[in-house]
Amino acid sequence: MSMNLRNVLLFAAMGALLVAVGVIQSANVALAILNLCLISAIMTLGVNIQWGYAGLFNAGVMGFAALGGLAAVVVSFPAVPQAWAVGGPRAMLGLATGVCAIALAIVAWKRMPGSRRLRGWAAAGVALAGIAVMRLVIDPAVEAIEAVEPAKTGFLGGLGLPIVLSWVVGGALAALAAWAIGKIALGLRSDYLAIATLGISEIIIYFLKNEEWMARGVKNVNGLPRPVPYEIDLQQTLWVQDLAARLDFNVIELSSIIVKLCYAGLFVVALAVIFWLSERALKSPWGRMMRAIRDNETAASAMGKDVTWRHLQVFVLGSAVIGLAGAMLTTLDGIFTPTSYQPLRFTFLIWVMVIVGGSGNNLGSILGGFVIWFFWIEAEPIGLTLIEFLTSGMAQDSALRLHLIENAAHTRLATMGVVLLLVLRFSPRGLIPEREK
Amino acid sequence: MTAVTDILNALALLSNFVLVPGLAYGSQLALGALGVTMVYAVLRFSNFAHGETMSFGAMITILVTWWLQGKGVNFGPLPTALLALPIGIIGTVLMCLLFDRFIYRYYRRQKAAPVTYLIVSVGILFILSGVVRFVIGPQDRMFADGERFILKARAFKEMTGLDQGLAIKTSQGVTVVTAVIIVALLFWFLNRTRTGKSMRAYSDNEDLALLSGISPARVVAITWIITGALAAVAGTLYGLDKGYKPFTYLGLVLPIFASAIVGGVGNPLGAIAGGFVIALSELLLTFAYKRVIAYLTPGDWVPDGLVQLLATDYKLAVSFVILVIVLLVKPTGMFSGKTL
Structure with a gap:
C-alpha cells in the first residue's frame, strides 16, 4: 500500500508543478506542456514495452515517430x-x-x-x-x-479522412517498418539491434525529407485538418463569449485554452487505452513469458520458447505504439516538418524518460514522460534565469556574459545527461520501480 | 591517340570526384571506427557517444587554433589546426579518463551488462553535446587556413594537357597523411610493445590476462587514451575537410558503426578496411557517371540522364544498406574479429 501512496504522491507533485506553471507563466503554457507530456508518455510506453518487457534497445524511436507523422499527412490531407x-x-x-x-x-x-x-x-x-x-x-x-x-x-496529397484515423495507420506503418528491421537485426548480438534501428530511423528521415511527391519533403505540409474546433470559430460562438465575460477572461486566450483542453481530452483517452492494454499484456501469461525471456534467454529457450520470434513480436508492438504517438504529435502540431526530427529529442530523450520513470513499469513510464518533458521545456527558462543571476555581477556588455546567455538553452542537453546518469547510478530502477512478483 | 586521352580524362574525372574525396573521407571514418572498435574490444560495449567525443576533440582544437591565430602564429602552407591538435588530443584524453573514473568504472565493478554501458554512453552523449553547444555554439565554424590546395585543377590540366582537372585539397592530403601516421603508430604499439601485447591479451581473454598479472586498470586507461586521441584526430580532420558543425557529428555515428561492423567489430584492421569500403561505396553509388560514359564510348554520344544509381541525398542509406547486407550474410564482418 505504501507503494501506492508513494505513486499517488509522485503524480500529485507532477500535477502541482504543472499547476504552478499555469499560475506563474500562463494556463496556455501549462496546457501546451501537458499535451506534449501526454504524447511523450505514450512514446515512453512504447519504448518500455520493448525495453522494460523484453530488454530490447531501440535506438530508432525517431524514425517510427516520423512514420506516424507521415501517416497523419497521408490519411488526413485532401487529395x-x-x-x-x-x-x-x-x-x-x-x-x-x-x-x-x-x-x-x-x-x-x-x-x-x-x-x-x-x-x-x-x-x-x-x-x-x-x-x-x-x-x-x-x-x-x-x-x-x-x-x-x-x-x-x-x-x-492524402485521402482526406478524419485525422484521428491516422493514429491507427501510423501505428501500422511503424509496425511494418519494425517488422522488417526486426527480421534483420533480432537474433544477433544485442547492440546490433541498436545500431540497425539507429540507421533505419536516419534513413526514414532522409526519405521523408527528399521524397517531395509523398509529403512535400523539406517544404513541410501545413494546415492538416484538426480533430477539434478552430480558435477563430470558437471566438464567434456565443457560449465562449459568454463564458469569457463571466470568468473575466480574454476571449482569444479562452478559445486557445478550450482547444488545448479538447486535445488533452483526446490524448488522455488514447493514453488510458494504451496503458490499460499494456498492463493487461504485462500481467498476462504472455507478459510473464516475456519477462522470463528477458531475465534468462537461455533458460527460456530451453523451456521451448522461441526467443527470436517473441522478440520480434514485442518489438513490433512497441514500435506500433511509438508510431501512434508520432501521429498524435503531428495531429497536435497541425504541420508535418521532417527537419524537426532530431535523434536527441526524439530517440534519446525518450530513453531518458523510460530510465528515469522506471523500466518495466508502465505507470513509471507515464511519470517519466511527464517529468522529463516538463523539465526539458522548463530547463530553458530556469537555466536562463540561473545564468543571468550568476553573471549579474559582470558588466552588462561583457562578452562572456552575452555568450553564456546566448547559449543558455543548450544547458538542458547536459542536464538531461546528468539526470540520466544520476538515476542509473543511484536509483537504477527509476522513480516507480518494476513490481516484484 | 584520342582513345587514350579519353580514358585518361575519365580516370581524372573519377579520381577528382570519387577517389580523392573517398580516400579522405575513408581515412576519417577509419579513424572513427578504430576508436569504436578499441572500446568494443576492451570494454565490450558500443559507445554511442563516440561521435560527440570526436566533436569535443575538434572543439578544443578549434578553440586553440583561434587562440594561435589571434597570436599571429601559423603553420605556413599547412593548417594551424595541426599545431593545436596535440592540445585537442590531451583535452579529449583527459575527458575520457575523467568519465571513465567517475562513470564507467562503477559499472565495470558491478559487472554490468553491455546494454547498461550503452545507456550510460547515451547519458554521456547528452552531456557532451550540451557542453559542446554551450561552449562553441551550434553554428558552422570554419577554421582551416594555410594553402587551400595541394594541386589545383588548372595546374593539373596544364601539366597533363587533359580536359578534366584533378584537384587535391590540403585538408584531404593532411587527412590521409595523418591517418597513415596514426594507424602505423597504433599497429606498432599493439603488435610490438609489451603494453600493446598485454592489451591484446586482455581483449582476447580477460581472465587469462588477469592470471598472467596484467593490470586491468592500466589496460582500460590506455584504451581510453588511445580512443580519446583517435577521436580528437578524426574529429579535427573531419572538421578541417568538411567544416565544423556540432550537429553533424551525431550523424557520423552511423557510418562509423557501419565501418566497424563491416570490418568486424573489435578488429582494428577491419575498422580501417570498413571505413574505406563505406566511404568509397557511398561515393561510387551516388556519383553521376554521365561524363565518364561519354568519354569511354566512341563518338560524341552522351547519355540522356545523369546515370546515377542513387540520389546524392541518400548517401547515408548506402552505409546502412551495406550494414544490413553484412548483418544478413556475415554478422562477424569481413575480418571476423572479436579481439584486438
Whole structure:
C-alpha cells in the first residue's frame, strides 16, 4: 500500500508543478506542456514495452515517430486531384514495382536452389534490377507530380479522412517498418539491434525529407485538418463569449485554452487505452513469458520458447505504439516538418524518460514522460534565469556574459545527461520501480 | 591517340570526384571506427557517444587554433589546426579518463551488462553535446587556413594537357597523411610493445590476462587514451575537410558503426578496411557517371540522364544498406574479429 501512496504522491507533485506553471507563466503554457507530456508518455510506453518487457534497445524511436507523422499527412490531407491526374497511378505502380522487387529478392534468397553464395548474388541482382525498373517507372511521375503548383502542393496529397484515423495507420506503418528491421537485426548480438534501428530511423528521415511527391519533403505540409474546433470559430460562438465575460477572461486566450483542453481530452483517452492494454499484456501469461525471456534467454529457450520470434513480436508492438504517438504529435502540431526530427529529442530523450520513470513499469513510464518533458521545456527558462543571476555581477556588455546567455538553452542537453546518469547510478530502477512478483 | 586521352580524362574525372574525396573521407571514418572498435574490444560495449567525443576533440582544437591565430602564429602552407591538435588530443584524453573514473568504472565493478554501458554512453552523449553547444555554439565554424590546395585543377590540366582537372585539397592530403601516421603508430604499439601485447591479451581473454598479472586498470586507461586521441584526430580532420558543425557529428555515428561492423567489430584492421569500403561505396553509388560514359564510348554520344544509381541525398542509406547486407550474410564482418 505504501507503494501506492508513494505513486499517488509522485503524480500529485507532477500535477502541482504543472499547476504552478499555469499560475506563474500562463494556463496556455501549462496546457501546451501537458499535451506534449501526454504524447511523450505514450512514446515512453512504447519504448518500455520493448525495453522494460523484453530488454530490447531501440535506438530508432525517431524514425517510427516520423512514420506516424507521415501517416497523419497521408490519411488526413485532401487529395490533390491534379497531381493524381498527372502521375498518381504511375507513382503507385512504381511503389508496387519496388515492393515486388524486394519480395522477389527475398524469394530468390530463400527458395532458389544452389549454394548460399549463388543465392546471395541472385537476390542482389534481382533487387538491383528491380530498383532500376522502379526508377524508370516512378521518376517521370515524381517529376510531374512535383511540378504541380510546387509552392502550394507539389505532392499527391492524402485521402482526406478524419485525422484521428491516422493514429491507427501510423501505428501500422511503424509496425511494418519494425517488422522488417526486426527480421534483420533480432537474433544477433544485442547492440546490433541498436545500431540497425539507429540507421533505419536516419534513413526514414532522409526519405521523408527528399521524397517531395509523398509529403512535400523539406517544404513541410501545413494546415492538416484538426480533430477539434478552430480558435477563430470558437471566438464567434456565443457560449465562449459568454463564458469569457463571466470568468473575466480574454476571449482569444479562452478559445486557445478550450482547444488545448479538447486535445488533452483526446490524448488522455488514447493514453488510458494504451496503458490499460499494456498492463493487461504485462500481467498476462504472455507478459510473464516475456519477462522470463528477458531475465534468462537461455533458460527460456530451453523451456521451448522461441526467443527470436517473441522478440520480434514485442518489438513490433512497441514500435506500433511509438508510431501512434508520432501521429498524435503531428495531429497536435497541425504541420508535418521532417527537419524537426532530431535523434536527441526524439530517440534519446525518450530513453531518458523510460530510465528515469522506471523500466518495466508502465505507470513509471507515464511519470517519466511527464517529468522529463516538463523539465526539458522548463530547463530553458530556469537555466536562463540561473545564468543571468550568476553573471549579474559582470558588466552588462561583457562578452562572456552575452555568450553564456546566448547559449543558455543548450544547458538542458547536459542536464538531461546528468539526470540520466544520476538515476542509473543511484536509483537504477527509476522513480516507480518494476513490481516484484 | 584520342582513345587514350579519353580514358585518361575519365580516370581524372573519377579520381577528382570519387577517389580523392573517398580516400579522405575513408581515412576519417577509419579513424572513427578504430576508436569504436578499441572500446568494443576492451570494454565490450558500443559507445554511442563516440561521435560527440570526436566533436569535443575538434572543439578544443578549434578553440586553440583561434587562440594561435589571434597570436599571429601559423603553420605556413599547412593548417594551424595541426599545431593545436596535440592540445585537442590531451583535452579529449583527459575527458575520457575523467568519465571513465567517475562513470564507467562503477559499472565495470558491478559487472554490468553491455546494454547498461550503452545507456550510460547515451547519458554521456547528452552531456557532451550540451557542453559542446554551450561552449562553441551550434553554428558552422570554419577554421582551416594555410594553402587551400595541394594541386589545383588548372595546374593539373596544364601539366597533363587533359580536359578534366584533378584537384587535391590540403585538408584531404593532411587527412590521409595523418591517418597513415596514426594507424602505423597504433599497429606498432599493439603488435610490438609489451603494453600493446598485454592489451591484446586482455581483449582476447580477460581472465587469462588477469592470471598472467596484467593490470586491468592500466589496460582500460590506455584504451581510453588511445580512443580519446583517435577521436580528437578524426574529429579535427573531419572538421578541417568538411567544416565544423556540432550537429553533424551525431550523424557520423552511423557510418562509423557501419565501418566497424563491416570490418568486424573489435578488429582494428577491419575498422580501417570498413571505413574505406563505406566511404568509397557511398561515393561510387551516388556519383553521376554521365561524363565518364561519354568519354569511354566512341563518338560524341552522351547519355540522356545523369546515370546515377542513387540520389546524392541518400548517401547515408548506402552505409546502412551495406550494414544490413553484412548483418544478413556475415554478422562477424569481413575480418571476423572479436579481439584486438
